[in-house]
Each structure stands twice: as C-alpha cells, then as structure tokens.
Amino acid sequence: MKSAEPLSPTESPAETLGFDPAIKRKLLAGIESGLLRDLHVVLAARSGSVFLDHYTQGNDDEWGRPLGQVAFNADALHDLRSVTKSIVSLIYGIALDRGLVPPLEATLLAQFPEYADLAVHPARARITIGHALTMTLGMEWDENRPYSDPLNSEIAMELAPDRYRFVLDRPIIAEPGSRWIYSGGSVALIGAIIAKGTGQSLPDFARDALFTPLGIERFHWSAGNDGVASAASGLRLTAPDLLKIGQMLLGKGVWNGQRIVSEGWIEASFAPAISTPDGLGYGRLWFIGDAPAPAFDAPKPWYAGFGNGGQRLWLMPEADIAAVIYAGKYDAWDAWVTPTRVWREIILANLQRA
Template identity: 85%
Template structure:
C-alpha cells in the first residue's frame, strides 16, 4: 500500500507529486528498503507524504505486518532522546530543573558514596545532555544482548545507580560515548524537578499545546518511562515537533520553549566517531542543498531501525522518516538517501 494523498493534519498546498514519484521509483528499484512512512514539509506545507505496509515492532515486541497511515503510532526509538532534550529546555525555562553546568551526581542525593568521589563530582548535567559523561557504556552490542548497557540498565535493580556507578574512562566533556543511560538521568531530573512523570510532563507542556492527543511511552519493569527510546508518535505529530523547532520555539503565537535553548541544543559540543557534531541530544551535520548552491547545516534525531527527524533551518524543511530495519548495521542508508537525494535534491528555492 502506498499513498500520495497528503494528510489534512498539515497544510498541503506545497505537496509535490514529482518528488513523490522519485521516492516511489527508489522503492520500486530496491534502493530504498523497509520504509514505513516518509513525511516532509517546507515552511509548514507538506511537500512529500508516503505511507506503506511493513513488519513492525513496539520496543522489541513484534506487531506483525502493519498498514501505516497518518494515525499510526510508531516507535521513535532514540529520536525520543531529542524530544527529551526539548522537555529539559521547557523545564529549565520554568526554573524546575538545574542548569547544564550543575553537578550531575548531586541531583541524586540518595547516592552519597558516589557524590563523595572527586572524579564524579566533576560531571555535570550538561555532560549528560551531550553524552560526554566519560563513563564506560556499550550500546554497540545488539539490543537483544543483556550485556548491552541500555538493556543491562533496564534489568538492573536500580537504574540510576547502575548508570552513575559506571567506571570513569575519560575526562568528562572530552569524549562522546553513546549512552541511553545519560538520557535516563536527564529524564529522572525532569521528573524530580517537575513532580510529574516524563509522559505526564510531556503531555502538559509539549503535546497538548501542539495538539498532539495520542502517544505511548514504553516503560521498564520498574514503571519508569524510557527517556532513551520509549516514545511512540504518529508521523504528523513528530513533524509538528520539528516545525516547532524551526519556528524557534513558537507555536500559534505561544512560546513553548525558549529560542536560547534551541540554539544551544543545536550548537555542536563534541564530535562523534562518524564525524558528525553532537549538541544537547541532537546530531548535527551538513548536506548538499542544490537550491542554495552549497551545503547547509542540518540537525536530527536518529533512532534504531531508520527512525529520523531531520531539520534544515536554512531551507525551513522538516522531515520524518519511519522504517522497520531494527538492529541492522545499515539502517542509516535508506533514510539518509531519502533526505539527501530526494528531499534536499529536489526542492526549489522560493
């Protein structure tokens, strides 16, 4: 099943059948695989919308074949991390959470032994937001492996002690180590500061103002919602979050999050081994944009299986890609080709 008819959830006067035909040709040729949804908008107008059928799962639980449409909830996987960054900014704007320069372990007073460690005392909340804790963490193993650090955290008797007690292997701030554990700590600080669970706070301050009525947030056996990978949203609703960021935190005239937080989140704090920049739970890079004649910067949330929220502020483009290639080393190929070779390569400069 494919659909070229754009959703009524977003303005559609910019919908481009020619770009959609190029997407379909890529799918039919076998170059673009395991796609579930592609949705892109420029200046608030949908330019590309495509829904398909595919095998899916929810946080590892098989769902079988699903016919996707604008109302289908889908795992964001680690795109959840970028949404949590936004939630931290909202909480910070309201004075409910400590600033990034605050010491991290001090936010967990139940662990006085860890707080007494001079090496850990140097770690800040900002290091958690940029995955530069300097602590040992291994998510290179399959997520079916109990030795994968995120899975081990979920299985631990105390998830926060598990994260904070990891061996220190680098100076905080000096090295990017991908870590769902760091985001679990960020989520805990939000929950403690706001007095609300992460899903309840998200509903109140982000989802309701954007008109997002349906979502699901997977939780571990301890009932704690996964800040690292647990959120499920429809594609149009994730696109709204992207458009909020492109609008510098404003939605229908209402300030949702400060422009300062967005700019700081999108500023590269460290480099990843792949050569990308990384801000406050956002990947940062650049890509050719023929309409401009030169590469332009982009910001993105990346998730296991090919989940993407791409943003190019200079072109006012937001794109959502959902896919089902979970736990595959090459899951990045299809979404990257769609972003670079179809969306960016084919929009016209106004």
C-alpha cells in the first residue's frame, strides 16, 4: 500500500482521507451496543491508505471445522467462504488473457468431453462458460439449506463420487442465461477449466498468477475428500492480503506498476449480466449495487464479493475505497446485516468529501 502524505499534529488518517475523524469510535460504539455482531476484522483503505482497522477475537471455523476462540490480527488467515468465487473470476480472467482457457462463448460441456452423454439434452448443450461465470446455467441448485444439511447442493457435490458429473447432470429448470440461480457448482466447473487449461491445480496457478505478484505469501485453500480445492468457498487469506486484491482492482488491474488482470476483464466482470432475487446486479461472480455517501450528490456504484458468515470485499471505485470485513456468523440467515451496516452506516456514511 502506498503511504499518505505526512499528517499534521491535529489530523487523523481518517480525516486526511476525507472521513469523520470519529469513524473508529463509531464502529466501536456499534459493536459495544450490540448493533454490530460477530465481527472479527474491519479493514478499509482509500487511495491506498488505511483509514479504519479493527481486529478482535471470536469463535471461528475453517470451512466448517470449529477452531474455537481465535485472536485475529493482520497475520491471521480467515475463511473467505464465497468471496472465493470472486477471486476465482479474477484467476479465470488472468488465464484467459494468457490464452490458457477458452473464451466465455465456448460451450461448457465441450470442456468436459468425459461427460459427452450429458450433451444430448439440447438446453444443456447450449450452456456456455459465460453462463457459469454469471450463475445463469439454468440448472437446479439449492444452497438455501444450511451447509450442515447434506441436501444443500454444495455439500451434496462435495459428497458425490464425481463432483463435476454431479453439477453437470442437474436438471434443467430454465433457459440458460435467463435466470440467476446461486450455484457453487458453477464455480467448481470454472475451477476445473482453469486447472485443465493451465496444467496446474487452482491453488498453484492462483499462487503464481495472482498471489505472488501481489506479494501474498501465505494462503490456504481447503479441499474436499477427493483432494480438489473448493473453487466455491475454500480460500483463506489475511485481511491485508484480501485488501491488496481490492486495491489492485481499484487500480484497474495494476499493482506497483505491474499489470495483474486486464482492465477489460475487470470492466466486464463489474458489468451487470443478470439481476438477483434481492434486486442486486450480478456480473462475472461479483455482486453489484449502489449506495449513498455524504461526499456525493447521488448514490455511487459498488462491487463486492459476498461470503457465508459475513465475509465481504467491498469496492467503490468512484470513491477509491476498498473494505474487507471478516465475521463469524456462519450459516445464519441474517449474517448479511452487520457487514452491510458497517459498509453503509460506518464507512460510506462517514465519507465527508470526495
């Protein structure tokens, strides 16, 4: 991260970057009042400089395995859960830029010739890689059940003897491209295509193509019983390293003068391809919305990776803000409330000037 200009004796980092200098105190008040629950980490930066950081301790899991009480700090790895999906989108974009994976208009089943029997269904045969990247496969998939339920489709995929056949053999319930259906299975397929095209496992290619250029030295990628890393939810990163990814995206794919991801891939990933049932836009494994801030006359667009339990990577390019939120409210229906309040009522509401 680049450093801000030296502060005057009366200035705080937040104030220098355009925020209410009491922003940290407001965050702590929300936590103390019980309005902001189960937070583990809040880390936010503007124009390359951190203006808000908060680390605490709490009960945590590693991909569903209880870890007990964990004291979080800048060196602690944390589950991203489905923020992993958004990182996988970036990895596909890098592989595509290098000519290692097929274009988005390529048919999905053509990448899995071992399942040629499934292509006899006309709609299934029309599904493309682009449909997988926008969760518009048109296939049945149910992740509304708790992740402790073996009937949850992602868990059923992990328990299946062949995860890819399990995904590709789901019943067709909508025309491909016409309906958004949240699907970790679609991202498992993207991870497999990356591995096939690059000749490396997903974690190994991610390390070489994304993490090492960003100076990310430590990560963990949880894998299923078959040894396959979960492209849908398995990545663990420290908060500062996830923030680096966000700042690289704000830099339109450039980090320390080095091109990591093409600007065209980022722009296309952040372009709404379909609407979700919650009224948000969805691009290439990124959620899209808008939110107000006192610094602006009208709401500005944001882009985000969302993960089970309250994990978030929020970006607002017009304000040059990236924010990481880690939390421990796994599998709870209201886990979205606290990270949304931190983003809207703490971070954006205290941005006073552009």
